[in-house]
Every structure is written in C-alpha cells, then in structure tokens.
Amino acid sequence: MAERPEDLNLPNAVIARIIKDALPDGVNIGKDARLAISKAASVFVLYATSCANNFAMKGKRKTISAQDVLLAMNDMEFERFVGPLKEALEAFKNEQKSKKQASEQKKKAKEAAANGGADTEAMVTETEEAQEEEAPDDEGDEGEGEEEGEGEDEEEGEGDESEEEESS
Numbered sequence: 001m002a003e004r005p006e007d008l009n010l011p012n013a014v015i016a017r018i019i020k021d022a023l024p025d026g027v028n029i030g031k032d033a034r035l036a037i038s039k040a041a042s043v044f045v046l047y048a049t050s051c052a053n054n055f056a057m058k059g060k061r062k063t064i065s066a067q068d069v070l071l072a073m074n075d076m077e078f079e080r081f082v083g084p085l086k087e088a089l090e091a092f093k094n095e096q097k098s099k100k101q102a103s104e105q106k107k108k109a110k111e112a113a114a115n116g117g118a119d120t121e122a123m124v125t126e127t128e129e130a131q132e133e134e135a136p137d138d139e140g141d142e143g144e145g146e147e148e149g150e151g152e153d154e155e156e157g158e159g160d161e162s163e164e165e166e167s168s
C-alpha cells in the first residue's frame with residue numbers, strides 16, 4: 001500500500017493531457033483547478049477499485065475482473081458509463097487478440113524461413129495481409145485510445161501477481 005497520501009495521486013502529466021483533450025481549443029485551466037481535478041480523479045479511482053474489490057471478495061477471489069468493475073459502476077450509480085466501458089473493453093480484447101495472432105504468424109514465418117521452407121514468402125505475405133485487415137481504423141478516435149490504454153499495462157501486471165498468490 002502507499003506510504004504517503006501523495007503516492008495515491010495520478011500522474012500530473014496524465015491528468016493535464018486528459019484535461020487538455022477534453023477542453024475545446026483556446027480554453028485554459030488554472031493550476032488549482034487542475035490539482036482539484038487530479039484529486040477528484042484519484043478519489044474516484046480508489047472508490048471504484050474498493051467497490052470492485054468488494055465484488056471480487058464476494059466471489060471469493062483475490063483478482064478484480066472487468067465484470068467486477070462493471071458491477072461496481074452500477075453499484076456506485078454510474079450506470080451510464082457501463083455501456084462505453086463494455087465497448088472499450090471489447091475493443092481492447094479484439095486489439096490484443098489481433099496482436100497475438102499477428103505475432104504467432106510472424107513466428108511461424110520466421111520458423112519456416114529458418115527451416116528453408118518453400119512457402120516462406122507466401123507466409124510472410126499472408127502475415128502482412130492479416131495485419132492490414134486487423135489494423136484498427138484510427139480516424140476520428142484521436143485521444144480515445146490513450147485514455148483506454150493508460151492503465152492496461154498495470155492491470156495485466158497486477159493480475160499476474162494475484163494469480164501467482166492464488167497458486168501458492
């Protein structure tokens with residue numbers, strides 16, 4: 001757990017970028033307002049995490065799942081966020097699945113090249129075509145992917161640790 005209350009705050013650079021992306025061009029925000037938003041965001045994240053943890057504990061689990069977070073949003077009376085969160089979660093899962101498939105195809109192509117297979121060039125072409133088909137269309141989605149992905153690496157890491165604890 002955090003040793004100091006300041007350790008629980010979100011990074012200022014992240015908060016500043018989110019605020020900047022949310023405000024129209026030419027609108028400035030004061031330092032004190034940015035600090036207030038940062039504190040409010042930190043409190044919200046801690047409260048949502050606590051509520052989601054309660055659902056995980058009710059399920060006799062140590063790892064908080066996406067379903068726990070969605071249930072916590074309903075419990076906290078933030079129902080209007082559940083739909084967008086489900087969509088973002090689905091998009092994230094699809095992106096991860098595409099990356100994994102592309103990685104596996106590249107690995108197979110490299111193995112075939114190392115073995116001197118005749119189909120090496122065909123496999124490389126197939127891999128490139130699959131990547132082009134699965135590449136997300138970023139038009140009109142500027143800034144949205146950044147917000148979704150910010151905490152994802154941490155979430156995966158935390159889940160790995162929890163799974164290790166459970167298996168011990």
